[in-house]
């Protein structure tokens with residue numbers, strides 16, 4: 033029987049959704065494989081391991097260490113390699129997140145193994161991944177070595193949670209040492225609301241919002257929808273919002289179920305970050321705007337008229 037490791041990812045001790053997607057991906061790679069969840073962290077590790085099992089893993093291996101409180105390349109490589117050496121898996125699946133993007137090539141190089149990164153789908157033995165900033169897709173087959181992939185968050189649906197499902201959880205002692213970087217403190221920008229990279233719905237604003245205050249109606253719409261707010265670089269460059277909201281080639285790559293672009297022209301560099309969203313709604317007063325070429329639904333109009341009306345209608349629906 034093949035064995036596939038599905039790596040969980042914790043943020044402040046909370047398990048991230050992409051963790052459950054790694055389990056589903058492992059099952060898609062080989063339905064009959066033994067799927068072993070790997071949970072590395074400093075707190076809530078056991079709880080996360082249990083959740084990984086409830087979402088379809090057969091068992092879990094954990095490494096708990098104070099030096100795993102925050103992601104460091106050295107610390108996480110040491111912990112992950114210890115688990116891989118113990119388990120000798122046939123496959124590995126990680127999230128294509130900031131940490132996964134850093135960790136996976138290190139592990140691949142230590143294993144002298146290939147890596148197919150940023151996959152958005154699995155078709156039989158083929159791994160589908162966007163190339164040229166999402167303008168095309170390629171399909172890759174792994175011919176030898178371990179099947180090692182990273183998955184783009186929000187593309188492979190997690191399996192249904194089964195609260196009654198149980199499995200072995202073993203903890204592995206790893207002497208993490210000689211770290212070249214130690215994180216002493218993490219200072220987060222205050223941000224309320226939903227994490228952009230994992231959001232199911234995103235309301236994004238462009239230069240068309242015209243000012244910082246212009247984002248207010250977008251936040252109101254996002255509130256009603258339980259959505260995250262994002263932006264084009266045009267809006268960030270103009271100082272209307274923080275760069276942490278930027279979506280695109282040099283910003284975040286997102287794949288929500290619904291993306292509402294307000295006052296965004298649809299430059300190729302913006303499309304690179306959002307064109308794989310499942311449903312795209314564009315609101316723009318220029319009927320020739322390029323964003324309409326990728327939109328499933330287009331509204332030609334002034335966003336300051338359209339967005340508040342949408343918010344009102346959605347609120348009314350919720351009241352009913």
Ligand SMILES: Cc1cc2nc3c(=O)[nH]c(=O)nc-3n(C[C@H](O)[C@H](O)[C@H](O)COP(=O)(O)OP(=O)(O)OC[C@H]3O[C@@H](n4cnc5c(N)ncnc54)[C@H](O)[C@@H]3O)c2cc1C
Pocket residue numbers: 237238239240241263264265266267278279280281282283284294295296297298299300301302305315316317318321333334335336
């Ligand atoms: C190397 C490089 C990397 C880049 N990376 C990124 C990136 O990661 N992300 C990104 O977004 N861009 C990126 N850019 C910038 C990109 O080329 C565009 O300049 C940028 O996306 C434009 O932002 P925008 O659509 O908000 O602004 P604009 O192009 O100015 O478009 C504003 C739109 O708002 C509409 N509008 C105006 N008023 C209203 C209104 N009241 N109601 C409705 N619609 C209205 C207009 O019709 C227009 O279509 C990059 C550029 C380069 C060169």
